[in-house]
Amino acid sequence: GTSPTPRRRRRRRGEEEEMKLKQLEGLLGGLTQFSDPKVELEQYATGPHIASRMLYTAENSFDDISGKVVADFGCGCGTLAVASALLDAEHVTGIDIDLQSLELAQENATDLELDIDLIQCDIKNLNLKGLLVDTVVMNPPFGTKRKGADMEFLSMGLKGCSSSCLFSAQDLHERVHQEGSPAQLQRNQCRSSV
Numbered sequence: 001g002t003s004p005t006p007r008r009r010r011r012r013r014g015e016e017e018e019m020k021l022k023q024l025e026g027l028l029g030g031l032t033q034f035s036d037p038k039v040e041l042e043q044y045a046t047g048p049h050i051a052s053r054m055l056y057t058a059e060n061s062f063d064d065i066s067g068k069v070v071a072d073f074g075c076g077c078g079t080l081a082v083a084s085a086l087l088d089a090e091h092v093t094g095i096d097i098d099l100q101s102l103e104l105a106q107e108n109a110t111d112l113e114l115d116i117d118l119i120q121c122d123i124k125n126l127n128l129k130g131l132l133v134d135t136v137v138m139n140p141p142f143g144t145k146r147k148g149a150d151m152e153f154l155s156m157g158l159k160g161c162s163s164s165c166l167f168s169a170q171d172l173h174e175r176v177h178q179e180g181s182p183a184q185l186q187r188n189q190c191r192s193s194v
Helices: 004-029 048-062 079-086 099-111 149-160 172-179
Strands: 069-073 091-096 117-120 133-138 161-168 190-193
Touching: 004 048, 004 079, 048 079, 048 133, 048 161, 069 079, 069 149, 079 091, 079 099, 079 133, 091 099, 099 117, 133 149, 149 161
Parallel strands: 069 091, 069 133, 091 117, 133 161, 161 190
Antiparallel strands: none
């Protein structure tokens, strides 16, 4: 049998981790979000609950945030980029086509005294110019306004990672099943889909 001591330690460690998760969620909950989201870009806020859990899992289950170069594709208000920086990413870059979104992301980073690089770019034209990205995080459009927009983000996410770590808030597995092309997406390289 196992002694009660390891169980107590495990429970305490879990409580400590939960506090860190709650702290991350609390900080993300204070970010400025879209006041007038652009429907044509499928802009929607990444909620603090899902964002904190996605990035917390990326860090604590896979060690893919702290000390890593992280890119947030379609960063919007910067929620995932901010979470990455708060979890001690070595370098964070947020990429979005919309200048107003990037201004919000900059405001959020500045409010928390975080250093995040922001790039205005259409994801399908992205050239990281030699920047080696360890981890890509994203909450991409779902392709409801422009068919295939979701797949562009996922494809670029897989191409953009030097170590092939992609964390998406999209239901990737359902989309791959619908498309019938798991090899095309290199599904085995995706670590997580929340």
